[in-house]
Amino acid sequence: NYNERARKIRKIPGPEDVFILGNGPALLKSSVELIQFFRSLAIKYPNLYRVWVYPLAHIMVYNPEDIEKIISGTRFNEKSQIYNVLKPWLRDGLLVSKGSKWQERRKILTPTFHFSILRQFCQVLEDNSQRFVESLKKVAGRPIDVVPIISEFTLNSICETAMGTKLSDHNKSEINAYKDAIYNLGYVFYQRMIKLFYFFDFSFNLTPLSRKQDGYLKTVHNFTTKVIAERTDYIDKHGFKIAEDTEADDDTYVINKKKTAMLDLLISAKKQGLIDDIGIQEEVDTFMFEGHDTTASGLAFCFMILAHHKDVQEKIFAEIKEIFGDSKRPVTIEDLPKMKYLERCIKESLRLYPPVHFISRNLNENVTLSNYEIPAGTFCHVIIYDLHRRPELYKNPDKFDPDRFLPENSVGRHPYAYIPFSAGPRNCIGQKFAMMEMKVAVAEVLREFTLEPVTHPDDIRMIADVVLRNDGPIEVTFVKRQQS
Numbered sequence: 001n002y003n004e005r006a007r008k009i010r011k012i013p014g015p016e017d018v019f020i021l022g023n024g025p026a027l028l029k030s031s032v033e034l035i036q037f038f039r040s041l042a043i044k045y046p047n048l049y050r051v052w053v054y055p056l057a058h059i060m061v062y063n064p065e066d067i068e069k070i071i072s073g074t075r076f077n078e079k080s081q082i083y084n085v086l087k088p089w090l091r092d093g094l095l096v097s098k099g100s101k102w103q104e105r106r107k108i109l110t111p112t113f114h115f116s117i118l119r120q121f122c123q124v125l126e127d128n129s130q131r132f133v134e135s136l137k138k139v140a141g142r143p144i145d146v147v148p149i150i151s152e153f154t155l156n157s158i159c160e161t162a163m164g165t166k167l168s169d170h171n172k173s174e175i176n177a178y179k180d181a182i183y184n185l186g187y188v189f190y191q192r193m194i195k196l197f198y199f200f201d202f203s204f205n206l207t208p209l210s211r212k213q214d215g216y217l218k219t220v221h222n223f224t225t226k227v228i229a230e231r232t233d234y235i236d237k238h239g240f241k242i243a244e245d246t247e248a249d250d251d252t253y254v255i256n257k258k259k260t261a262m263l264d265l266l267i268s269a270k271k272q273g274l275i276d277d278i279g280i281q282e283e284v285d286t287f288m289f290e291g292h293d294t295t296a297s298g299l300a301f302c303f304m305i306l307a308h309h310k311d312v313q314e315k316i317f318a319e320i321k322e323i324f325g326d327s328k329r330p331v332t333i334e335d336l337p338k339m340k341y342l343e344r345c346i347k348e349s350l351r352l353y354p355p356v357h358f359i360s361r362n363l364n365e366n367v368t369l370s371n372y373e374i375p376a377g378t379f380c381h382v383i384i385y386d387l388h389r390r391p392e393l394y395k396n397p398d399k400f401d402p403d404r405f406l407p408e409n410s411v412g413r414h415p416y417a418y419i420p421f422s423a424g425p426r427n428c429i430g431q432k433f434a435m436m437e438m439k440v441a442v443a444e445v446l447r448e449f450t451l452e453p454v455t456h457p458d459d460i461r462m463i464a465d466v467v468l469r470n471d472g473p474i475e476v477t478f479v480k481r482q483q484s
């Protein structure tokens with residue numbers, strides 16, 4: 001406790017610690033209480049605070065200046081060790097990997113979200129949104145928990161786009177088992193964060209929780225293995241599906257100089273010896289999770305908040321009317337840039353409810369943050385949720401106000417004040433896809449329904465998980481619009 005590193009850490013503001021155990025005992029809280037505890041500390045300490053659980057030191061950062069120092073360059077590109085608890089699941093996939101492996105994979109995967117690919121994806125997202133609307137029609141007029149129905153939509157969407165596999169052909173119980181297993185892995189993640197003997201693999205592996213985790217992992221891996229096998233089989237029979245009218249840019253991996261969707265590209269990269277079966281599986285696991293659970297969380301909170309703002313819903317509807325008139329034609333990629341007000345609403349919803357509410361980096365060298373010298377070896381958690389609710393960045397921060405994102409109201413805002421998709425070299429690779437999916441889904445839903453509030457924003461009790469979730473359902477009533 002009294003070496004040089006400890007002395008530096010003790011200078012950083014933070015909750016009172018106890019001898020040897022540091023703040024460990026204070027963290028033994030329920031999942032909801034833990035998040036509330038962290039939130040109260042972010043309000044108490046203006047820029048950052050530390051949590052010290054011997055021998056691990058964590059600092060929580062939620063001011064744009066320090067965040068820029070951490071994530072804007074490649075100096076702290078490496079994720080912190082807390083992502084190790086995701087490794088049995090995502091192994092060395094893009095989210096977790098580091099160094100040259102990360103660089104190589106990012107280069108392989110970036111072109112799979114090129115505009116020409118997104119254009120094809122838009123059609124698939126539109127079809128899936130139509131199916132989503134049809135399932136909402138069956139439950140219209142009564143309160144429903146939106147989370148399961150939305151996550152079915154987003155899981156179908158990522159599978160059919162990036163993986164080229166339609167899930168409707170699969171067994172529904174397998175899909176539900178996959179989603180449940182992800183939810184349960186979130187609980188394992190939280191347990192491993194708060195208890196030191198769960199955190200370290202050698203002690204965790206001896207516990208019954210580790211055996212439970214093995215069961216959940218078997219379910220998720222079986223699911224993704226099946227998706228890969230089906231697509232490989234399809235390609236063996238029919239060849240690769242190539243996006244039309246595209247030529248490769250320099251410096252990208254492509255098939256025969258043409259661009260193609262993610263899993264096809266990985267299978268092709270395997271044929272060229274650039275990736276092996278495990279490599280494909282870890283990326284499919286990563287994209288399947290990141291590509292559906294985040295957008296599901298984003299959409300669920302977006303519908304909840306829109307339900308509380310009838311005036312905003314009507315403005316979105318007016319914008320849609322202006323674009324489509326009385327036509328029932330599907331949404332195309334050309335329509336999306338015209339949905340400017342809807343975009344502001346989604347952005348504001350992601351500000352209040354960022355699906356990835358924190359990210360974490362390893363400080364592999366000393367760095368000064370808010371005038372404190374943070375020693376190398378500290379875990380640095382960037383708390384996006386707290387950043388997005390800072391009153392000096394967002395006046396009346398708990399208020400839902402889409403016009404904060406009008407260009408004239410964004411002038412002078414710090415570039416790192418709004419980072420739902422992170423920023424810098426390790427930002428979200430699926431950002432454009434996610435915005436497209438959310439726009440298409442909200443537009444199609446609001447064309448057909450008005451939303452009535454059930455779950456109130458004040459009822460939300462966040463739980464400690466990788467993705468932002470409520471401790472309970474998020475309920476909304478979808479009421480069929482009267483056709484004018």
Ligand code: HEM
Pocket residue numbers: 079094095096106162286287290291292294295298354355356359360419420421422425426427428429430431433434
């Ligand atoms: C609203 C939806 C989404 C949000 C808010 C979101 C947010 C984020 C954030 C904050 C990160 C940085 C994570 C970190 O530093 O630990 C990230 C990374 C990532 N996201 Fe997303 N994401 C979303 C949707 C998606 C989608 C749809 C995909 C895939 C199609 C995706 C794939 C990834 C991947 C693979 C990474 C790791 C990138 C890297 O480290 O190079 N995300 N995302």
